[in-house]
Amino acid sequence: MNPIHKFTLPNIAKSLNKINQNLSAFHQKLFPKPKLLSRYIFRKRFVFVDPRGDVQGGYACMITSLIDFTFVRSLAADAYSIFGPSCYDPVTLFLLDLFRYIDDHPDMNAFLTVLRDEKRGSEYRHYAGIIEDIPSEGTFSNFRKRIGEKRYNDIFHALVGIFHDLEMITFKILSHDGTLYPTWARYKGCTYFCHECSRITVQDVTEKVRQRILYRLAHMPENSLGSDIRVYAECPSDRFPKDVEKPKIELFSFRLAFSGGEPSQEQINTAILFGVKDELDCQQLCIQTIRSYMTEIDLDGAMTMGCPKIPKDTDARIGVRRHPLYPDKKEKIFGYNAIISTSVEPHLGIELPVAVSNIAGNAEEGSYLVINREQIREHHGCKTAVDLADSKYDIINNYDYIRNQGAIPIIDYNPRNEKLSRDDLLKRGYDQLGTPFAPCGLLTIPNGFDQKRQRLIFCCFKQCRKLTPKALEELKYNYNLAICPHTSNETGYTKHMYVKEHPRLTNAIPRGTKKYQKLKQHRSASERINSAAKEDTPSLRKPRVRNGKRAAALAQMTAIVILLKRAFSFVVKTTALFRKYLQESNSTTKTKMELLLRPPSVPTFILRLIQRE
Numbered sequence: 011m012n013p014i015h016k017f018t019l020p021n022i023a024k025s026l027n028k029i030n031q032n033l034s035a036f037h038q039k040l041f042p043k044p045k046l047l048s049r050y051i052f053r054k055r056f057v058f059v060d061p062r063g064d065v066q067g068g069y070a071c072m073i074t075s076l077i078d079f080t081f082v083r084s085l086a087a088d089a090y091s092i093f094g095p096s097c098y099d100p101v102t103l104f105l106l107d108l109f110r111y112i113d114d115h116p117d118m119n120a121f122l123t124v125l126r127d128e129k130r131g132s133e134y135r136h137y138a139g140i141i142e143d144i145p146s147e148g149t150f151s152n153f154r155k156r157i158g159e160k161r162y163n164d165i166f167h168a169l170v171g172i173f174h175d176l177e178m179i180t181f182k183i184l185s186h187d188g189t190l191y192p193t194w195a196r197y198k199g200c201t202y203f204c205h206e207c208s209r210i211t212v213q214d215v216t217e218k219v220r221q222r223i224l225y226r227l228a229h230m231p232e233n234s235l236g237s238d239i240r241v242y243a244e245c246p247s248d249r250f251p252k253d254v255e256k257p258k259i260e261l262f263s264f265r266l267a268f269s270g271g272e273p274s275q276e277q278i279n280t281a282i283l284f285g286v287k288d289e290l291d292c293q294q295l296c297i298q299t300i301r302s303y304m305t306e307i308d309l310d311g312a313m314t315m316g317c318p319k320i321p322k323d324t325d326a327r328i329g330v331r332r333h334p335l336y337p338d339k340k341e342k343i344f345g346y347n348a349i350i351s352t353s354v355e356p357h358l359g360i361e362l363p364v365a366v367s368n369i370a371g372n373a374e375e376g377s378y379l380v381i382n383r384e385q386i387r388e389h390h391g392c393k394t395a396v397d398l399a400d401s402k403y404d405i406i407n408n409y410d411y412i413r414n415q416g417a418i419p420i421i422d423y424n425p426r427n428e429k430l431s432r433d434d435l436l437k438r439g440y441d442q443l444g445t446p447f448a449p450c451g452l453l454t455i456p457n458g459f460d461q462k463r464q465r466l467i468f469c470c471f472k473q474c475r476k477l478t479p480k481a482l483e484e485l486k487y488n489y490n491l492a493i494c495p496h497t498s499n500e501t502g503y504t505k506h507m508y509v510k511e512h513p514r515l516t517n518a519i520p521r522g523t524k525k526y527q528k529l530k531q532h533r534s535a536s537e538r539i540n541s542a543a544k545e546d547t548p549s550l551r552k553p554r555v556r557n558g559k560r561a562a563a564l565a566q567m568t569a570i571v572i573l574l575k576r577a578f579s580f581v582v583k584t585t586a587l588f589r590k591y592l593q594e595s596n597s598t599t600k601t602k603m604e605l606l607l608r609p610p611s612v613p614t615f616i617l618r619l620i621q622r623e
Contacts, residue, residue, distance in 0.1 A: 014358070014584060014588075015588060016177070017176075017178065017358075017580065017581060017584045018581070018584050018585045018588045019057060019059060019581055019582070019585040020585075022076065022176060022581050023054075023057070023076055025175070025176055026076050026077065026172070026176075027054075029172055029175050029176070030052070030077065030078040033078065033081050033168065033171075033172070034078060034080055034081060036081075037080075037081040037084035037085060037168075038084065039084040039085075039087045039088070040084075040087065041083050041084070041086075041087045041090065041100075042087060042090050042091060042092040043090060043092065043094075043096060043097055045096045046096060046097065046098065046099045047096050047097060047098045047099075047141065047143055048098045048099045048102040048138070048139050048140050048141050048143075049099055049102075049139045049141065050079065050080065050083070050099050050101035050102050050105065050138060050139035051139060052074075052078040052079065052080055053075070054075060054076075055071065055075040056075075057071065057072050057075050057076065059582055059585050059586060061586070061589070062586075063582055063583060063586040065578075065582060067133060068112075068113060069112050069113070069574070069575065069578055070108075070109045070112055070113060070133070070134065070137055071133065071137065072578055072582075073108075073112070073574055073578060074105065074137040074138075077169075077172065079101050079104070079105060080101060081165075081168055082100055082101045082104050082165055083099065083100055083101050085161055085164050085165055085168070086100035086104075086156075086157055086161055089156050089157055089158070089161065090156075098145055098149065098153075099139060100153070100157070101138075101139070102138045102139050102140065102145075103145060103149065103150060103153045104153075104157075104165070105137060105138040106121075106125065106134065106138050106145070106150070107150055107153075107154075107567065108567075108570065108571065108574075109121070109134055109137070109138070111547050111548065111549055111567065111568075111571040112571060112574065112575060114547065114548055115548070116548055117548070117554070118147050118150055119147060122144070122146075122147060125144055126144055154560065154563050154564075155559070155560070155563075157563065158559065158562075158563060159368070159559065159562035159563050159565075159566060162563050162566035162567060162570075163366070163385070163566050165566075165570065166366065166566050166569055166570050166573070167385065167389035167390070169570060169573055169574065170362075170363075170364050170389070170390065170573065171389065171390060173362065173573070173577050174390060174392070178355065178358065178360065178362065178577055178580070179353045179355070179362055179364060180353065180355060180392075181353050181364060181386060181390065181392040181393070181394050182353075182393075182394060182395045182396070183353070183354040183355075183356070183394075183395060183396045183398065183529075183532055184351050184352065184353060184354070184364070184383075184386075184394050184396070184397050184398065185351070185352045185354055185361075185398040185399070185532060185533050185535045185536040186349065186350075186351045186352075186379050186382060186397065186398065186399045186403060186536065187349070187350065187352075187399065187400065187533075187536030187537065187539075187540060188347045188348060188349040188350070188369075188375045188378075188402075188540075189347065189348050189350070189540035189543055189544070189550070190329045190331050190343040190345060190346070190347050190371055191343070191345050191346060191347075191348065191543075191544065191550040191551075191553060192343055192344060192345040192552065192553070193321075193323040193326040193344060193345040193346065193553075193555060193556060193561065194322075194323070194552075194553065194554045194555055194556050195321045195322035195323035195326060195344075195556050196321060196322075196344075197321055197328065197344035198318070198319045198320065198321050199257070199319050200245075200257060200317070200319035200320065201327075201328060202247065202249040202250050202254075203317070203319065203320045203321070203324065204247075204249060204324065205324055206247075207247065207316070207317040207319075207320040207324075208316045208317070208320060208324075209305070209314060209315075209316065210245075210246055210247070210314070210315060210316075210317060211246070211312055211313070211314050211315075212243045212246060212261060212312065212313050212315065213311070213312050214311050214312070215241070215243070215261055215262070215304075215307070215311055215312065215313035216283065216284055216285070216307065216311040216313075217311055218241055218243075219241050219261075219262060219284045220284045220285050220286055222239055222241060223239075223266070223284060223286045223289070223290075223297075224286065224289065226239060226266060227266075227286075227289055227290075227293065227295075230293075237265065238263055238264070238265050238300060239263070239264055239265060239266070240260055240262075240263045241260070241261045241262045241263070242258040242259065242260055242261065243258070243259060243261055244256050244257075244258060244259075245257055245258075245259050245317070257319065259303075259317055259318060259319060260301070260303065260318055261303060261304070261313065261315060262299075262301070262302050262303070262304065263299075263300040263301040263302070264280075264297050264298060264299050264300055264302075265297075265298050265300060266290075266295050266296075266297065266298075267295065267296060267298050268294055268295060268296075269294055269295060269296040273296040274296075276299075277296040277297055277298070280297045280299065281296065281297055283307065284297075301318075303315040303316055303317070303318050321344075322556050323555075323556040323557055324557075325346075325370060325557050325558030325559075325561070326344055326345050326346060326370060326371060326558075326561075327344070327370040327371040327372035327373070328342050328343065328344050328371055328372055329342070329343050329345070329346075329347055329370075329371030329372055330342055330343075331343060343371055344371065345371050345561075346368055346369065346370060346371055346558070346561045346565070347368070347369050347370070347371055347373065347375055348366060348367075348368050348543065348550065348565040348568065348569075349366065349367045349368070349369065349375060349378045349379075349382060350363050350365070350366050350536065350539055350540065350543070350569060351363065351364055351365035351366070351379075351382040351383070351385075351386070352364065352535045352536050352539045354398075354532045354535045356532065358580070360576065360577075360580045361535040361538060361539060361576070362572075362573055362576055362577060363539055363569045363572050363573050364386055364390075365382035365383070365385040365386050366382070366565055366566055366568075366569040367381050367382055367385075367565075368558070368561055368562040368564075368565040368566075370558070375402050375403070376399075376402045376403040376404070376405045376408065377405065377407070377408075379397070379399060379403050379408050379411075380407065380408065380411045383397075383411065383412075383415070387415075393415070393416060393417075394412075394415065394416075394417045395417055395418065396417060396418050396420055396529055396532075397412045397417050397418070397419050397420065397421070398420045398421075398529065398530065398532055398533040398536075399419075399420075399421045399422070399533070400421070400422045400533065401421070401422040401423065401424040403421050404421050404422060404423060404424040404514060406513050406514060408421065409421070409513045409514060410513065413509070418517065418518050418519055419517065420517075420519070420526065420529050420530055420533070421514075422530075423442070423443075423514060423515060423521065425442060428442075430442050435447070436451065440507070440515075441453060443515075443520075443521040443522040444466075444507060444512060444515035444516050444517075444520070444521055445468065445520070445521075445522065446468050446505040446507060448470040448473075448474075448496075448502070448503040448505075449494070449496070449503060450470075450474050450491060450494065452470060452473050452474060452477075454468035454469055454470050454503065454505055455468065455469060455470070455471055455473075456468055456520040456523060457469045457501065457504075459518045459519075460506075461518075463506075463508075464508065464509040464510065465506045465507060465508045465509065465516075466506070466507040466509075466516055466517075466518075466520055467504065467505075467506060468504070468505045468506075468507065469501035469502055469503065469504050469505075470496065470501075470502040470503040470504075471501055471502050472496075472497060472501075472502040473502075474491050474494070475497075539572060542572050542575075542576070543568050543572060546572070546575065547568060547571045547572065547575075549564060549567060549568040549571060550564070550565075550568055
């Protein structure tokens with residue numbers, strides 16, 4: 011029988027019986043509050059997949075019918091206290107939040123409208139263990155804040171462990187990439203803001219405003235009376251680089267106007283503060299405040315203010331990515347970067363997220379490959395054969411870590427400021443892919459990797475004998491092939507490229523070879539996962555988060571949603587195909603169905619890497 015049969019729904023349900031028992035036995039921490047406003051109880055239900063491949067009751071029914079989520083209560087126990095009023099079961103709130111994303115509700119308010127509906131929300135309430143009261147939007151917000159990134163990450167890896175036990179995740183081929191997503195706050199024009207910008211001190215403000223008012227009064231005919239007067243000062247922050255000009259920040263904006271009678275007490279106090287009350291009273295004018303960022307003013311004229319250029323979200327930063335519609339242009343995103351590691355399973359044809367980290371939009375993405383790999387090592391302890399990443403991860407520390415873990419790094423090389431002209435390459439002795447030149451100027455050919463000495467072996471294999479005289483003339487410099495000392499060797503000229511000398515360029519699988527390119531093709535798995543995070547789920551499209559902690563929890567939840575949707579979609583698809591296989595009676599059609607169920611062809615060397623212990 012085809013091995014893919016074990017991923018059909020009946021076999022998955024049977025395997026999950028034991029996995030659920032082991033998971034519940036491992037997470038035994040008691041929840042501190044004995045009385046709860048809701049109570050989740052795992053109930054195994056029959057899941058029906060119709061001939062079209064649709065799940066009766068949807069994925070919410072399928073997920074809660076197969077996986078026992080009581081471990082969430084144990085993982086969240088230390089976030090609650092025995093004191094205080096009753097609360098909702100954390101499993102209830104987690105599942106309801108999950109249903110919102112799984113079934114693609116645009117926001118929590120829209121989902122709660124469905125949840126409160128007597129008919130449409132009955133199944134959601136039943137699956138999550140709602141007794142009577144339905145939680146409000148604020149309850150979910152407080153729950154996410156209480157649980158935090160670390161506990162969401164623990165829940166995520168518990169689910170990853172389930173699919174690892176089901177043999178849907180092997181961790182043999184990992185692809186790493188980040189995706190930028192916006193914060194709910196608006197960028198206000200300053201790149202170097204920090205938390206201190208909410209309380210900065212500017213000297214001699216009152217005198218500056220007083221002089222502006224006196225100048226306006228002295229030149230009243232030349233200036234329109236009701237025009238705005240804005241007072242600016244140079245930003246006092248020392249975070250700006252020396253080559254960047256500091257911006258001007260607005261302190262106070264006002265206009266002079268006729269009082270039209272007795273001015274208000276606020277207008278009188280403002281005139282006294284700036285020392286112009288007598289001058290304004292003479293002309294029956296007052297100060298009308300338009301905008302003010304002042305919070306405190308000292309007697310010596312110094313002012314404490316909150317900078318108007320600081321956004322609501324001080325954890326977010328500007329990141330740059332390729333524009334999705336115009337590949338030649340770059341797009342700036344003010345927000346965060348979710349770095350997702352994906353386990354690629356070419357023998358099954360699926361790609362599932364297995365680790366996730368969240369950083370500010372401008373942070374160094376490349377350094378988080380090690381952090382994600384450490385997540386996997388800590389929770390699962392599995393060995394990886396290949397790590398795939400783009401040029402952002404071309405850091406020596408990443409190569410060293412991957413090789414120390416017994417894996418092969420397939421990372422795009424970033425030449426940075428290297429000179430890549432033909433003369434410069436010949437001078438240094440190897441091309442941009444790390445392939446050495448023979449003395450005659452021809453590129454050598456890879457001839458294996460010496461695992462013990464950690465070096466690549468390159469040979470010329472006497473290519474010069476196969477070249478025409480015209481091709482020989484096109485070589486960059488003269489070389490007398492007749493007296494070449496390497497022609498007597500069986501493989502011709504031989505050159506060793508040591509990993510220690512060129513850790514970023516030299517690889518166990520030489521760059522540019524067919525094996526390297528076939529492995530590199532699997533890096534597109536990360537692109538598909540990133541697209542799923544924004545297109546298949548509403549989580550990262552326009553997330554309503556305004557700080558780093560909320561964004562980090564959202565990134566973990568996004569990975570959970572993608573993992574569950576993709577894994578169970580694979581189970582549903584496999585089940586539907588296998589049913590068709592069983593329904594066919596004649597051998598011709600049966601052979602066709604066997605081809606449908608057969609895993610996609612995988613190069614032999616990749617299978618070797620996957621199966622390697």
